[in-house]
Amino acid sequence: MKEPVRERKAARAGEPDAPRVQRSGRVWQVRSAAAARQLLRERRSTTQAGFTAEAIPKGYLKHHPILMSDGPLHDEQRTKVGRFFAPKVVEAKYLGLMQSCADRLLGDAEASGVVRLDELALLYTVEVTAEAVGLTESPVPAMAKRLVSFFNQPPFDITRPELGRTPRQWAQAAFNGLLPIVRFYARDVRPAIRVRRAQARDDVISHLIAEGYTNADILVECVTYGTAGMVTTREFIAMAAWHLLGNDAVRARYLVAEQAERLAILNEIIRLEPVVGHLYRRVQQPVTFSDQGEEHTAEPGDLIDLCIRPANADPETVGELPLALCPGRPLPRGVNEAVLSFGDGAHKCPGQPLAMLESDVLLRRLLARPVSIVSEPTIEWDDLIAGYALRGFVLRLG
Numbered sequence: 001m002k003e004p005v006r007e008r009k010a011a012r013a014g015e016p017d018a019p020r021v022q023r024s025g026r027v028w029q030v031r032s033a034a035a036a037r038q039l040l041r042e043r044r045s046t047t048q049a050g051f052t053a054e055a056i057p058k059g060y061l062k063h064h065p066i067l068m069s070d071g072p073l074h075d076e077q078r079t080k081v082g083r084f085f086a087p088k089v090v091e092a093k094y095l096g097l098m099q100s101c102a103d104r105l106l107g108d109a110e111a112s113g114v115v116r117l118d119e120l121a122l123l124y125t126v127e128v129t130a131e132a133v134g135l136t137e138s139p140v141p142a143m144a145k146r147l148v149s150f151f152n153q154p155p156f157d158i159t160r161p162e163l164g165r166t167p168r169q170w171a172q173a174a175f176n177g178l179l180p181i182v183r184f185y186a187r188d189v190r191p192a193i194r195v196r197r198a199q200a201r202d203d204v205i206s207h208l209i210a211e212g213y214t215n216a217d218i219l220v221e222c223v224t225y226g227t228a229g230m231v232t233t234r235e236f237i238a239m240a241a242w243h244l245l246g247n248d249a250v251r252a253r254y255l256v257a258e259q260a261e262r263l264a265i266l267n268e269i270i271r272l273e274p275v276v277g278h279l280y281r282r283v284q285q286p287v288t289f290s291d292q293g294e295e296h297t298a299e300p301g302d303l304i305d306l307c308i309r310p311a312n313a314d315p316e317t318v319g320e321l322p323l324a325l326c327p328g329r330p331l332p333r334g335v336n337e338a339v340l341s342f343g344d345g346a347h348k349c350p351g352q353p354l355a356m357l358e359s360d361v362l363l364r365r366l367l368a369r370p371v372s373i374v375s376e377p378t379i380e381w382d383d384l385i386a387g388y389a390l391r392g393f394v395l396r397l398g
């Protein structure tokens with residue numbers, strides 16, 4: 001028998017890829033793409049339980065953060081913020097910035113001969129996203145450093161009470177989390193708010209000010225954009241470069257293709273290598289979902305763990321060779337090209353067009369140069385986004 005093709009690089013040891021739907025006590029694990037989509041589209045019966053949302057005190061906030069709010073108010077927040085991230089807006093407003101930023105960073109890298117792509121990608125994504133959000137009053141390298149320090153957290157397990165942490169680990173989490181947030185507020189967020197309260201601009205922070213958000217509300221949104229937007233795109237860029245540098249046929253296509261085909265290649269890479277590995281929802285009202293004709297009902301209080309890696313490789317949705325890189329693979333109608341890598345339903349990532357265009361601009365410029373791998377990255381795992389972190393990816397340029 002032929003060995004199945006397995007081109008996924010970020011496969012987490014010990015993470016099962018079956019059964020399709022599994023219940024252990026109050027926790028459901030869903031690995032079927034169709035069932036996962038159905039659950040993510042249940043707009044009113046579930047609430048956000050990922051990214052430690054349930055453990056974050058919200059009493060001091062006037063507005064619920066976009067990532068953690070649910071219901072009609074959340075729909076309204078999304079509609080308003082959506083105008084900053086629509087594909088046409090993103091291309092018209094940020095393409096020039098992406099190109100000049102990529103040229104500058106790659107030019108510097110070429111001059112020194114070798115570069116750590118994971119570090120270059122961080123500076124790039126922070127600079128581009130900061131412009132859309134409005135975090136423009138502080139130097140990018142220093143802000144990037146502060147953003148990654150949020151991730152220095154003790155491990156946790158969302159499926160367990162108190163996230164499975166000991167009181168000591170909670171104290172450590174508060175200490176590790178609070179200090180970077182205070183620094184991020186003082187050096188990046190507050191100066192940006194001050195400038196925009198005096199004179200509004202066309203960015204997310206100015207919009208939040210106009211909506212009556214307090215400084216604390218804006219800080220929380222900036223942390224979301226920083227982690228959900230900048231850090232995720234950084235990981236994806238490194239992963240896409242790793243695949244493209246190791247796959248001559250796909251790289252050759254990528255370098256000559258028009259934008260639509262290039263984006264299809266990138267969406268197929270992120271389908272195979274989702275940056276966010278698990279999404280979580282808490283059931284508020286009984287919710288029935290089905291897989292392969294079998295119905296299941298989750299009850300209020302149950303936790304649903306949507307396992308994105310197996311769901312994105314579910315042959316019922318993605319067809320043959322689910323763990324192979326096949327750009328342009330046929331997908332059922334209504335399924336996103338990246339399947340569930342950007343979520344679905346009420347919380348679906350508004351930043352997908354920005355993330356993909358941004359990645360494309362940098363990768364095209366990088367791969368058009370003579371470039372070779374000096375050392376492949378190591379794969380680390382992060383609990384907060386339940387995703388991979390590629391580190392130490394050294395390339396030779398020129």
Ligand code: HEM
Nearest residue numbers: 066067228229232233236275276341342343347349351355
């Ligand atoms: C490769 C890069 C990215 C990946 C893999 C990614 C992934 C995701 C996923 C899976 C969600 C859904 C969370 C859930 O359903 O619980 C999400 C939400 C979100 N993302 Fe992204 N994202 C990326 C880039 C961006 C960018 C560039 C921005 C904006 C600058 C952004 C802003 C957001 C926001 C604001 C949310 C919350 C939306 C809501 O809860 O309504 N993301 N992202």
